[in-house]
Amino acid sequence: MSTTNTPLLLLVEDEAIIAMQEAQELTRAGFEVIHAVSGEEALGIISGGGRKIDLVLMDINLGEGPNGIATAHEILSRIDIPILFLSSHFPEDFCRKTEAILHYGCIQKSSSAEILTASIKAAINISASRIPLKDAESRLNLEKELAEKNSLLDSIIESCPDVIVFALDKNYRYIAFNTNHRNTMKHIWGKDIAAGQNMLDAIGSDSDRMRAKENFDKALSGKHFVLEEEYGDEKLARLFWLDYYSPLIAPDGSIIGLSCFVINHTKQRQAELQVENLLSEKELLLREVHHRIKNNMTIVFSLLRLQSSKQHNEDARSAINDAANRIQSMMVLYEKLYRSESLNCLSLKLYLETLINEIGASYIKSSNIEINSTIEDVSLSASELSHIGIVLNELFTNSIKHAFSGREKGTISILARKEDHTLFLEYRDDGIGMKPTPDAEADSDGMGMQLIKILAAQMKAGLTIAAENGFKASLSMPLA
Numbered sequence: 001m002s003t004t005n006t007p008l009l010l011l012v013e014d015e016a017i018i019a020m021q022e023a024q025e026l027t028r029a030g031f032e033v034i035h036a037v038s039g040e041e042a043l044g045i046i047s048g049g050g051r052k053i054d055l056v057l058m059d060i061n062l063g064e065g066p067n068g069i070a071t072a073h074e075i076l077s078r079i080d081i082p083i084l085f086l087s088s089h090f091p092e093d094f095c096r097k098t099e100a101i102l103h104y105g106c107i108q109k110s111s112s113a114e115i116l117t118a119s120i121k122a123a124i125n126i127s128a129s130r131i132p133l134k135d136a137e138s139r140l141n142l143e144k145e146l147a148e149k150n151s152l153l154d155s156i157i158e159s160c161p162d163v164i165v166f167a168l169d170k171n172y173r174y175i176a177f178n179t180n181h182r183n184t185m186k187h188i189w190g191k192d193i194a195a196g197q198n199m200l201d202a203i204g205s206d207s208d209r210m211r212a213k214e215n216f217d218k219a220l221s222g223k224h225f226v227l228e229e230e231y232g233d234e235k236l237a238r239l240f241w242l243d244y245y246s247p248l249i250a251p252d253g254s255i256i257g258l259s260c261f262v263i264n265h266t267k268q269r270q271a272e273l274q275v276e277n278l279l280s281e282k283e284l285l286l287r288e289v290h291h292r293i294k295n296n297m298t299i300v301f302s303l304l305r306l307q308s309s310k311q312h313n314e315d316a317r318s319a320i321n322d323a324a325n326r327i328q329s330m331m332v333l334y335e336k337l338y339r340s341e342s343l344n345c346l347s348l349k350l351y352l353e354t355l356i357n358e359i360g361a362s363y364i365k366s367s368n369i370e371i372n373s374t375i376e377d378v379s380l381s382a383s384e385l386s387h388i389g390i391v392l393n394e395l396f397t398n399s400i401k402h403a404f405s406g407r408e409k410g411t412i413s414i415l416a417r418k419e420d421h422t423l424f425l426e427y428r429d430d431g432i433g434m435k436p437t438p439d440a441e442a443d444s445d446g447m448g449m450q451l452i453k454i455l456a457a458q459m460k461a462g463l464t465i466a467a468e469n470g471f472k473a474s475l476s477m478p479l480a
Contacts, residue, residue, distance in 0.1 A: 007054040007124055008032045012042045014063040029117040038062055039071030046075055055124050060087040072101055082127035084119060102251050108224045111244055114160040115261045121156050125149050164262035167248060172198050172216055175257055219245040219258035297331045325393055332358055348416060349377040351385050359396045373414040387455045394448040395427045395473055403431020403471055425475040433467035
């Protein structure tokens, strides 16, 4: 051990944020931590002659330069020190590559602080017990010390009230377990367990037993993994568990068994299920709201159409039809939202193509006006689509009413594309265009053009209107 009562750890980790988080957890657990970002820096610290380091936590993958395994080999050639390997995942050939390295196990970075702390303390204590036997007296002293160390290890695995710990040999027989595990097996299976007993025999469900064996075999093959499981006797207690599996690796690199650290995840899982149910209910309610809004708009639309058919005044009929078509653009939006997977976002391409068809059916009917559209598949919010739909409806209305007067044919083109974080919408017709007179400014103050300007400002979109072989309107709208 080091010269103070606080163990000193060397953490070799090339990811600064991960290292900071791990160092904070280890400091809270009562350790002092020195951080090295590379194998070269770790070797420099080891050879620097400062305070004695008690244990090395070695990341396997260290970016450029020597990896963790090579660095560990070089450290052990210089000094006898316990090493624990850390990694997000361990390669399949890890055991073969570390056969000649004396290390004290492998821990996944996703392991809890309790598991990491227990493993570090166990490694330090086991390392401290490796003293040579000189005579019978030293053997007795060693046996006494080992008994104390075993007692300490028992205290360590018993020290975490919410963590279940057990270890099995390659035949699934108990090597060790804590009281939490013994009590839990009694609680969920009604079985008493003992060292040397096959754990599979204590599992009362065939499906749970088969799944447990698959997990044991996976750990015995050298894999480290974490999974959430539900198991237990339905009549006693069937609970959710978070299981951390790791192989037990001997100093020579061979796998001699497996360990598992288990946390009761039932309360958290039940809370998650409750949230999922609430979200599902909210989704159903939102779908129903969209559906009802669309139905109500359909009623208003139909009433306006009926009122329009009764009008003899052409200006009144035109104004009512304009209002009906504005409502139609929102009807299409809520119909698509009701049927989409997302309740807040929708494809611009899907919405505009449907809206263009609806507007075309309402305005153009049997005329020879051709509509060409090129629209990128961009996902936008319901609010953004609503504004774009109203703008497009007003532009169509303007073209149908004014652009093709006295002509049998005409073309309307629509282009929508996304570039970086901006949506570009271009609308043009090949009609008569705007008159280059003061009357054009007066016309632009009509209801339709006012709506376009107001909505463009609300969307923080740039708006340009020009006469280029007809009429052209361009929108550039920033996207979140």
